[in-house]
Amino acid sequence: MSDPADLAARVREGDLRLHELEEHADPETAAAARRELLEAETDADLGTIGDFSFAAEDAEPNVENMIGGAQLPMGVAGPIPLNEDGEGGAAEGDFYLPLATTEGALIASVNRGCSVIRAAGGSDARVTKSGMTRAPVFRVSGIAEAAEVVEWVEENVERLREKAEETTGHGELLDITPYVVGDNVFLRFRFDSKDAMGMNMVTIATQAACDLIEDATTASLVALSGNLCTDKKPAAINAVEGRGRSVTADVTIPREVVEERLHTTPEAIAEANTRKNLIGSAKAGSLGFNAHAANTIAAAFLATGQDAAQVVEGANAITTAEVKDGDLYASLSIASLEVGTVGGGTKLPTQNEALDVLGLRGGGDPAGSNADALAEVIATGALAGELSLLAALASRHLSSAHEELGR
């Protein structure tokens, strides 16, 4: 009954469906049966995909139709000295940042940026705004009814808060922003999701609030996500209003450090930043006024179990670079960095270990402080990557670096 070959045969014969195997076998055996079936049908050898080191059972909340594990090389950049004045930041001290990537030269680049930040005496980072959003869309008969619904929502925020917060022990409703388009009412709910990235938490809480709105008004819910949230799509609303954490990291680097470690000058980095990240991005109609923040964000997301699709929002970031008193001041402001240290993929074993490297596994004290700290460390790692790539461009080392390390 629980032999992978027998199970695979039963799927082949139409007796079982591929996704029903866990009802007849433990998760390891079910995954082995799927591999057996796929290997027979596709001629692929799944020996490496099947050679994963965590318990299949641990991944049950994270994946369906499991066949094994995708393995990525993981490296580390740092240490990054952060917020050493000890005032106001959530992260404080030296942090090693685990990064999972397949892009040669990326970690070397971030690591070089970290070494520059160390030589400069450290950087500061702060979360300046926080809140995870979900924006349902309701159908109404027209603008008159839309105005009535919005008025009801504005007058009943407390009732809606009560309903929403009944579904969660941690989430807190911060505000509801209405948007009306013709006979559509969008309500952008924003929650403090503490240490969770919060998309499940906030979606469940918003559904409860929507039930009350439908009971009390004439509005009819069309979709719990009406795309004004905006999750996993490029969107100006996230770049302007923020989503998840809005976080900024900055550093002042002495001229001699720029010259010795980055082989260029503060002026050349500032010029490259203006012409490339600001003017080039403006001309391209980009939402990302940075060089490659998504590179560090994606690698940190994969290492620490964040939702990889939300790298889209992480790319809403502006890099600044200017010469101040002969030194280089540089900053990176990420408008919508969606991270958590509990829930989702953070519970998986390798991702847990990576969060342990940062000292940020699980819930913080106070709740939310671990996720704030993670946002600050990732932003600083991404700033390190910005500095190194801008320097490589300014000193014309980009292609040679990738010739040496990236192939």
Ligand SMILES: CC(C)(COP(=O)([O-])OP(=O)([O-])OC[C@H]1O[C@@H](n2cnc3c(N)ncnc32)[C@H](O)[C@@H]1OP(=O)([O-])[O-])[C@@H](O)C(=O)NCCC(=O)NCCSC(=O)C[C@@](C)(O)CC(=O)[O-]
């Ligand atoms: C490759 C470097 C760092 C060499 O830079 P370098 O200055 O010649 O290196 P170095 O050997 O003198 O070492 C300096 C520091 O770099 C680090 N470092 C150096 N090598 C390693 C290594 N193997 N492993 C780990 N760390 C390394 C390390 O911190 C070291 O300090 P130390 O610890 O020795 O005191 C530099 O040329 C560089 O950063 N280039 C830029 C590469 C880059 O940023 N690539 C990112 C991807 S590009 C992309 O995907 C986006 C793009 C470009 O399309 C976006 C856009 O449109 O702009």
Ligand SMILES: NC(=O)C1=CN([C@@H]2O[C@H](COP(=O)(O)OP(=O)(O)OC[C@H]3O[C@@H](n4cnc5c(N)ncnc54)[C@H](OP(=O)(O)O)[C@@H]3O)[C@@H](O)[C@H]2O)C=CC1
């Ligand atoms: N549903 C959707 O529309 C979407 C879902 N996702 C997926 O959602 C998942 C992430 O959702 P998310 O809600 O973050 O995670 P989970 O669904 O895993 O829920 C995390 C839960 O952890 C509990 N918790 C314990 N300690 C804390 C703490 N210190 N701070 C905050 N919460 C704590 C909370 O329970 P309690 O609420 O009971 O207090 C919280 O709801 C990812 O897997 C992602 O891929 C992504 C995009 C959209």
